[in-house]
Amino acid sequence: DVKVTQSSRYLVKRTGEKVFLECVQDMDHENMFWYRQDPGLGLRLIYFSYDVKMKEKGDIPEGYSVSREKKERFSLILESASTNQTSMYLCASSWTGGEDEKLFFGSGTQLSVL
Amino acid sequence: QKEVEQNSGPLSVPEGAIASLNCTYSDRGSQSFFWYRQYSGKSPELIMFIYSNGDKEDGRFTAQLNKASQYVSLLIRDSQPSDSATYLCAVRGNTDKLIFGTGTRLQVFP
Numbered sequence: 001d002v003k004v005t006q007s008s009r010y011l012v013k014r015t016g017e018k019v020f021l022e023c024v025q026d027m028d029h030e031n032m033f034w035y036r037q038d039p040g041l042g043l044r045l046i047y048f049s050y051d052v053k054m055k056e057k058g059d060i061p062e063g064y065s066v067s068r069e070k071k072e073r074f075s076l077i078l079e080s081a082s083t084n085q086t087s088m089y090l091c092a093s094s095w096t097g098g099e100d101e102k103l104f105f106g107s108g109t110q111l112s113v114l
Numbered sequence: 115q116k117e118v119e120q121n122s123g124p125l126s127v128p129e130g131a132i133a134s135l136n137c138t139y140s141d142r143g144s145q146s147f148f149w150y151r152q153y154s155g156k157s158p159e160l161i162m163f164i165y166s167n168g169d170k171e172d173g174r175f176t177a178q179l180n181k182a183s184q185y186v187s188l189l190i191r192d193s194q195p196s197d198s199a200t201y202l203c204a205v206r207g208n209t210d211k212l213i214f215g216t217g218t219r220l221q222v223f224p
Contacts, residue, residue, distance in 0.1 A: 042215055043214040058211065090158075103212070105159070
């Protein structure tokens with residue numbers, strides 16, 4: 001069974017903390033993505049990566065960075081967490097050239113910044 | 115104008131009816147169109163994709179694409195309570211990024 005695993009389902013952090021969200025996929029996918037999902041705003045792309053050590057900014061990269069040192073792992077970093085980063089974070093992966101361009105999502109991390 | 119627009123709903127339909135979910139998009143150069151289903155508290159999962167104008171059927175689901183009018187729709191025939199979920203429209207435009215709509219919540223009542 002294919003899997004995208006996010007390290008935490010729920011996370012509570014304080015303002016100013018550095019936060020790491022980890023994502024691992026076991027499908028040998030080239031492409032990995034980080035989204036945040038907020039009520040009324042839908043899914044918004046933060047960062048994505050098409051290859052190891054490669055990263056591209058999405059639509060809302062401010063306040064975030066990413067790391068992809070290995071093909072299967074894509075980490076999202078909140079350098080200094082703020083309350084407006086309270087959200088559901090979803091990691092996804094996909095295979096380049098897949099006929100349906102299907103995104104496989106992890107189960108999500110609900111982050112609360114107090 | 116949002117890049118991908120959906121009515122947030124809820125759309126309520128009786129069991130056995132046809133549910134019609136609509137989505138409009140602003141980028142006329144968009145080439146790929148997707149419908150994801152998201153159950154409450156769960157992650158989105160792909161249920162349909164369509165690239166060409168016209169209809170595409172898969173079981174009880176039919177995706178319809180009209181590029182001239184810039185809309186894509188999803189029809190669910192013989193709706194079941196288990197179809198109750200939020201349906202996300204996603205569009206891949208010229209930038210090659212996948213843009214999601216905010217989703218339409220569907221409620222199917224027995």
